[in-house]
Amino acid sequence: MTQQNISLTGKEILAQQWYLTRLCFGRAPGYMALHLFESVKLQISIFFEFTWCINFVLEAAENHAPWRDILLCMGILLAAIAVSTASFAFYMQKALPKLKPMLYHAFRMEIYTRTKDLDLSCYDDTDFYQKFILSTQEADACIDRYLDALNLYSGQGVRFVLLLIYCLTINPAALLIPLFLFPLDYMLVKKGNALSVKARMERVSHEQKREYQNRLFYLSDYAKDLRLYPSMQQKCRQDFGGSNQEIRRINRAYGKPLALCYFAHDALLGRLLREAVTWSLLLYQVLVLHSLSYAHMITISNSIGSLTNQGMEMMLCWKNVMENSAYVAQIRRLLSVEPAIVSHNGLPVPGAPACLETERLNFSYQPGHPVLSDINLKIQPAQKIALVGYNGSGKTTLVKLLMRLYDPTSGKVCLNGTDIREFDVRQYRFSIGSVFQDFKIYAATLKENVRMDICHDTPEETYEIESALYNAHFSLQDHRLIYQIETPMTTEFEKDGVNLSGGEAQKVAIARTLYRKQNMIIMDEPSSALDPLSEYLLNQELNEIARDKTVIFISHRLSTTRDADCIYMMEQGRIIESGTHEELLKLDGKYARMWNVQASLYRE
Numbered sequence: 001m002t003q004q005n006i007s008l009t010g011k012e013i014l015a016q017q018w019y020l021t022r023l024c025f026g027r028a029p030g031y032m033a034l035h036l037f038e039s040v041k042l043q044i045s046i047f048f049e050f051t052w053c054i055n056f057v058l059e060a061a062e063n064h065a066p067w068r069d070i071l072l073c074m075g076i077l078l079a080a081i082a083v084s085t086a087s088f089a090f091y092m093q094k095a096l097p098k099l100k101p102m103l104y105h106a107f108r109m110e111i112y113t114r115t116k117d118l119d120l121s122c123y124d125d126t127d128f129y130q131k132f133i134l135s136t137q138e139a140d141a142c143i144d145r146y147l148d149a150l151n152l153y154s155g156q157g158v159r160f161v162l163l164l165i166y167c168l169t170i171n172p173a174a175l176l177i178p179l180f181l182f183p184l185d186y187m188l189v190k191k192g193n194a195l196s197v198k199a200r201m202e203r204v205s206h207e208q209k210r211e212y213q214n215r216l217f218y219l220s221d222y223a224k225d226l227r228l229y230p231s232m233q234q235k236c237r238q239d240f241g242g243s244n245q246e247i248r249r250i251n252r253a254y255g256k257p258l259a260l261c262y263f264a265h266d267a268l269l270g271r272l273l274r275e276a277v278t279w280s281l282l283l284y285q286v287l288v289l290h291s292l293s294y295a296h297m298i299t300i301s302n303s304i305g306s307l308t309n310q311g312m313e314m315m316l317c318w319k320n321v322m323e324n325s326a327y328v329a330q331i332r333r334l335l336s337v338e339p340a341i342v343s344h345n346g347l348p349v350p351g352a353p354a355c356l357e358t359e360r361l362n363f364s365y366q367p368g369h370p371v372l373s374d375i376n377l378k379i380q381p382a383q384k385i386a387l388v389g390y391n392g393s394g395k396t397t398l399v400k401l402l403m404r405l406y407d408p409t410s411g412k413v414c415l416n417g418t419d420i421r422e423f424d425v426r427q428y429r430f431s432i433g434s435v436f437q438d439f440k441i442y443a444a445t446l447k448e449n450v451r452m453d454i455c456h457d458t459p460e461e462t463y464e465i466e467s468a469l470y471n472a473h474f475s476l477q478d479h480r481l482i483y484q485i486e487t488p489m490t491t492e493f494e495k496d497g498v499n500l501s502g503g504e505a506q507k508v509a510i511a512r513t514l515y516r517k518q519n520m521i522i523m524d525e526p527s528s529a530l531d532p533l534s535e536y537l538l539n540q541e542l543n544e545i546a547r548d549k550t551v552i553f554i555s556h557r558l559s560t561t562r563d564a565d566c567i568y569m570m571e572q573g574r575i576i577e578s579g580t581h582e583e584l585l586k587l588d589g590k591y592a593r594m595w596n597v598q599a600s601l602y603r604e
Helices: 008-028 029-062 067-115 120-126 126-171 172-218 220-228 229-291 294-336 395-402 427-432 446-451 460-473 504-516 532-545 580-586 590-603
Strands: 356-366 368-377 382-389 410-415 431-437 520-524 551-552 567-572 574-579
Touching: 008 029, 008 067, 008 126, 008 294, 029 067, 029 126, 029 294, 067 294, 120 126, 126 172, 126 294, 172 220, 172 229, 172 294, 220 229, 229 294, 294 580, 356 395, 368 395, 368 574, 382 395, 395 520, 395 551, 427 431, 431 504, 446 460, 446 504, 460 504, 532 590, 567 580, 567 590, 574 580, 574 590, 580 590
Parallel strands: 382 551, 382 567, 431 520, 520 551
Antiparallel strands: 356 368, 356 410, 567 574
């Protein structure tokens, strides 16, 4: 995604607000109707209480009307206020607390639904990732700002019209004051809004860095390292301070022009000029022209003040609407990004083990920086394949292409002779089990961490999950697993949770793959955190479980791969050697040298 212009036209602003209107009224129509009703009712009651009733009482007193008329008016007003207050209390205490979470959830699900299928390459794009962070941070605030704007423009809009009609009836000349000052208000608010949004967009990357540096100090993943390496603590603090300095620099750069805009709008226009002109006109009409009564002077002055304040509030709210629309537009641009990795023809994936083959495969994360070059390999059904090589040789990238997490720059991957791009992409990915180096253990139960889906708590499901854990050599006899497979993982939310060791966590990740029973399994360093005996037992178990499955191993430990049907030695994105363990030892090349180095370490 390229950097988009954050300034929006009036038409674009209305389009973003219409999007939020459809979202909110589509998800919670009853609550939104109540929200509108209460907004309008409240402002109508304020008009009658502070304008019409005051005018009635003052005129009655000025004209010496009977007291019973005044008391009757006050009684009707108090009864209406009581009913209105009860209704508004129900809305605030019952309806609104339910409405907002519903809308938060709806908007976040909109973001999640559209982004969950985006290509993995999107997350390699810094600009995209910053916008993704912004969208998740601003989602709830966008709903809040929309509800506030809807409340103001619906409720106060009705009151504004009532006051306008009232002033036109009593003293239309006074309306020239807010009409004359409106263009100045608009220009100042628009300028302030543009500066505010621009400052926020410049802060995003620095705020993201600051949040990351902040996480280092409160997440348990980093606690050990920060205590073992005090110099790293100092470096993190320096980086945190540097991010804060950049944010302060941006705030200072935009602070003065923003302060000038708000001072000119609030003080010069809002107080000094407006109040002076209004009272001068009204006193002239009362004392010189005798065209206004004292009652009308008071109510008209209040009405002009209310009109002015409401106009200012609507102008300030329009600033928030413009700012909100800019954020919504950024979110919608994010949601409009279409995945490049799609199903071309949506063919069904073969149910039985199939032949997987690459033809002149090339791949680059960035143009001009090849990661894989001219990769040709062929994996027969139920074969055990090993990919070996030093760090950075391209092994993990190759399996990501085999799983179609990325598409090749050139060349192709074929399954039974058919380009994998022809298959349904979801079904194809689901047909491959995988354990990557950077797997995660989630703050959920052990069962949910294996199933990685909604659990149905059936006896069959429980048996399959326990079998997968058993086959992965994960022991349920551990005294810490007081709830067995229902035991919470991590202690982040549950005091009875369990933090697994690296080896135990890796066994859970392996159990995920065994549970799904796919015909192809990819193991990226599947035993790196296991001791040699556990590694040997696991390899024997995997060979037995997967005897009729295709298995691709990636490993630095060559003892894991020595029984493979074919070993591919990779270096700098190319396959430089291939064959069985014995064949590669006879070749006496890079693989043999790596084997001899590791074997000597075990002998020592």
